Amino acid sequence: MDDFIRKDVELPHDIIEFFDWVNDAIQTEEDNAMTESDDLLQAKGIYGGLVDRRRKIYHFTWFPEAEPSERWEMQLLADEIDEIGSGYRKTLRVKACQR
Numbered sequence: 017m018d019d020f021i022r023k024d025v026e027l028p029h030d031i032i033e034f035f036d037w038v039n040d041a042i043q044t045e046e047d048n049a050m051t052e053s054d055d056l057l058q059a060k061g062i063y064g065g066l067v068d069r070r071r072k073i074y075h076f077t078w079f080p081e082a083e084p085s086e087r088w089e090m091q092l093l094a095d096e097i098d099e100i101g102s103g104y105r106k107t108l109r110v111k112a113c114q115r
Contacts, residue, residue, distance in 0.1 A: 019113070019114065020113040021111075022110070022111060023112050024108070024109050025080070025107060025108055025109075025110055026107050027100060027105075027108055030059070030060075030061075031062065031078065032106075035097050035100040036100075037059075038057050038097050038101065039094075039097050039098045039100075039101035041057070042094050042097065048065075049065075050066065050069070051066065052066050052067060052069055053065035053066065054075065057076075061078060061079045061080070061081065062076055062077070062078040063076065063077055064076030072093055073092070073093060074092050074093075075090070075092075076090050076092065078090070079115075083112070084115075085114060086112045086114060086115060087113050087114075087115050088110035088111065088112050088113075089110065089111040090109075090110050090111065
């Protein structure tokens with residue numbers, strides 16, 4: 017198992033835009049957001065997908081430019097993705113792992 021720490025991070029504009037796009041895909045029930053996978057939703061430095069259709073849980077891996085030696089992992093409910101994409105939520109608790 018990977019060693020990791022939990023940390024709260026401020027979300028940069030490009031990640032907020034990514035989650036706005038993901039939220040739109042969820043709301044319009046696009047295949048890439050409704051099919052269980054680990055990488056159908058992608059942008060520069062971040063990828064993920066739906067991991068539990070019944071509970072609407074998504075998992076993402078983010079390679080932050082600000083921390084080049086880490087990868088940040090997160091599991092989010094569809095409602096949390098909406099909060100991030102709408103700009104309501106500006107920080108997020110992530111699981112920080114060494115690359």
